[in-house]
Amino acid sequence: RKEVEQDPGPFNVPEGATVAFNCTYSNSASQSFFWYRQDCRKEPKLLMSVYSSGNEDGRFTAQLNRASQYISLLIRDSKLSDSATYLCVVNSGYNKLIFGAGTRLAVHP
Amino acid sequence: NAGVTQTPKFRVLKTGQSMTLLCAQDMNHEYMYWYRQDPGMGLRLIHYSVGEGTTAKGEVPDGYNVSRLKKQNFLLGLESAAPSQTSVYFCASSYSDEAYGYTFGSGTRLTVV
Numbered sequence: 018r019k020e021v022e023q024d025p026g027p028f029n030v031p032e033g034a035t036v037a038f039n040c041t042y043s044n045s046a047s048q049s050f051f052w053y054r055q056d057c058r059k060e061p062k063l064l065m066s067v068y069s070s071g072n073e074d075g076r077f078t079a080q081l082n083r084a085s086q087y088i089s090l091l092i093r094d095s096k097l098s099d100s101a102t103y104l105c106v107v108n109s110g111y112n113k114l115i116f117g118a119g120t121r122l123a124v125h126p
Numbered sequence: 127n128a129g130v131t132q133t134p135k136f137r138v139l140k141t142g143q144s145m146t147l148l149c150a151q152d153m154n155h156e157y158m159y160w161y162r163q164d165p166g167m168g169l170r171l172i173h174y175s176v177g178e179g180t181t182a183k184g185e186v187p188d189g190y191n192v193s194r195l196k197k198q199n200f201l202l203g204l205e206s207a208a209p210s211q212t213s214v215y216f217c218a219s220s221y222s223d224e225a226y227g228y229t230f231g232s233g234t235r236l237t238v239v
Contacts, residue, residue: 051227060216060230118168
């Protein structure tokens with residue numbers, strides 16, 4: 018079983034839609050969680066951290082469910098510019114991040 | 127600020143050739159990492175360093191060596207390149223506080239023929 022699993026998608030949504038991605042992780046001792054965004058042929062960039070209490074940044078909301086070991090990312094009012102691959106990332110200890118393979122989002126007009 | 131800089135950006139090698147990828151960061155980060163990214167597999171950790179003069183193996187270290195002689199630089203070496211090492215290589219750095227995540231370089235696209 019992979020340490021971090023994501024639905025690869027693609028999720029094809031119209032502009033203005035709300036879309037949600039989930040991610041599951043296997044290491045119950047993990048303490049830090051992140052969502053990264055990766056554009057085609059570019060490096061990953063930190064989108065937001067995921068806190069136990071949840072985290073909201075504009076149109077983006079991230080939540081953590083430790084009991085079920087999953088993380089979610091909600092994007093409201095999708096924009097064309099949101100089209101990218103979203104990587105779920107979990108800290109495995111000793112400051113080593115484990116990356117999921119990513120969920121691809123395509124927002125169309 | 128330059129952040130994390132990787133050189134070269136592209137390279138084509140013949141099987142058996144050697145090369146070194148250079149990663150440089152100007153953020154005074156303690157930790158540095160080398161990942162490879164292959165389609166459908168996500169980023170996989172090759173080697174990492176928690177400080178100047180230290181290195182450690184990651185998930186897929188075979189066929190690679192690293193050195194961190196200076197805090198700002200982390201070198202990845204391929205002694206005898208194989209087609210299986212065709213990939214995109216990303217360097218990243220971070221503070222020792224894990225909560226801040228990583229800053230990535232723009233990547234090196236390596237093809238081994």
